[in-house]
Amino acid sequence: MSNDYLVHVLVLGLATTAALVPPARPRLLARAAFLGGMVVNEVPHLVLALLAASTAAAIWSGDLRTDVLSGVLLAGAVATAVMLILLTRRAARSGSVAGAALRAAGMDRAPARRSWWRTALTPLPIRPRSVRRLRNLRYGGHRRQRLDVLRRRDRPTGGPVLVYFHGGGYFSGSKNWEARGLLHHLAARGWVCVSATYRLRPGAGFEEHLADAEAAMAWARTHAGEHGADATTVVLAGSSAGAHLTALHALRAKPDERPAAAVCLYGYYGRYYGRGADEAVASTPFALPASDAPPFLIAHGSLDNYTSAGTARALAEKLRAESSQPVVHLELPGGQHAFDIVSSWRLTAVLDTLDTLLAVIGVGSGQTCQRPPSRGSRRSGPGP
Incomplete structure (x- = not known):
């Protein structure tokens, strides 16, 4: 034997x-x-x-x-x-569940299904050759205040911006771990994607996390245009603790700084470590008004034993009750925490659902991303 x-x-x-x-x-x-x-x-x-x-x-x-x-x-x-x-x-089953989630949100269009077999046979989130990654750009002086920019090599213009925050419970994590399939997918479509790290516990606390999120968003609005993006259209996304940060920023932001949409993947939505109801600054989205919330996509695994799927359901219910914007809640059957580490059927269902939501709200429909003129091509109209 x-x-x-x-x-x-x-x-x-x-x-x-x-x-x-x-x-x-x-x-x-x-x-x-x-x-x-x-x-x-x-x-x-x-x-x-x-x-x-x-x-x-x-x-x-x-x-x-x-x-x-x-x-x-x-x-x-x-x-x-x-x-x-x-x-x-x-x-x-994730694809059919995604279709049901969109219908429950009042969207009668089905998500665009990617190839079932292609997803099955190519799960590794390898960056496409068409996408370039610019690493470790500074948005602040601390060593954790770094971000990567992912964009297409041919630098199309006018695409939206995605700002993404990683997970790790606010004490670990990296911009290189989760949601690479999401970043690659949108960058290949002509988006400029920003994946940011932020200061962690115990050297930093809740206010520092929030400040870093705001600083990363400000950097994206200031510099994304240098990479060809329309910096006035920013979508915010995060996984786990990053989803917590995303939800908080989306509900706290001033009207002129509010993201066009928020994408929360297997997030924790309770209060920050050791905080109670008497906290001076709300550390849970449940304590913030949602009447001016942007459109939300909340995706969570039904068997997540790290963060509660019930809390994700409750957040979706709060947003639907208070906000007039679309709220899509996708509970993935059998999904666990960190389902976005590979490009699996679950992540594919999330991407299909996101594409549909973005099309409904008119963000990144494909008409905004224009290829630059090829060398030697003539321009019409005035100008050199």
Whole structure:
């Protein structure tokens, strides 16, 4: 009996179980299940192919015999395969759930479906060759006040701006981790995308986080035009703690600084660490008026054991009750925290939903992004 195959089946079985039924308590076990099942939950079909190849190799090499241990291992592999099929079916439902979320928000158009097979076979969020990344530009003096700009290499003009804030619970995280599929998708369409880091705990507190978000937004409005963007149209987005920051900024901003839309992915929406109802500055979007809120897209995994899907539902209900702008709440079946680390079916459903919402509110429809004149081409009208 091969120890390699034994370890393989054991590790995949545990990771698959953690993805299928992640525990919420105790906290340490929940975090371990999230980390162990995170990748399996987003690409179960590829893990299933890996398990099948490993089992076939073990049978071919004679490692699986007719003894009891081989039978137990084979039964474990079959049970894991069944769980992976269930995970695949659950993840693949994200597109239909996205369509239902749009209809619930009063949008009768279905999301534009990307190729099911292309998403299945190319989950790695590799930056397209058409997109250039300008790294570590300063928007402040602190070493964490840095941002990347992603834009198309041919520098189309007039596209909107996306400003994105990463997650990490305000004590960790990087602009290089999550939502790369989102950034690449919009940059390839002619947007100028800004992915910013911000100061973290314990060296910084809530007011510093807010100040950094405002500074990054101000940088985008001042400098995005240098990269060909229409700096008057800014969409704000974030994951986890970044979604918390996004919601707060979208509801706190002055009318002339309010984003055109806010995109919140698996966010935490409660109060900041140690704060209570007597806080001087509201650290939860539930404590802020939403009558002037911009359009919102709130996406959350139904099985997120890191931040509550119920809180995301409650925020969507608050926004719908107080705001006249569209609010799309997308609860992804079986989704966990950090589902945007790969370009999976869930992230694809979010991107399709976002494209539809942006088209409805008239942002980034494609008509605003114009290619620059090619070299040697003649210009019509006056001018050199």
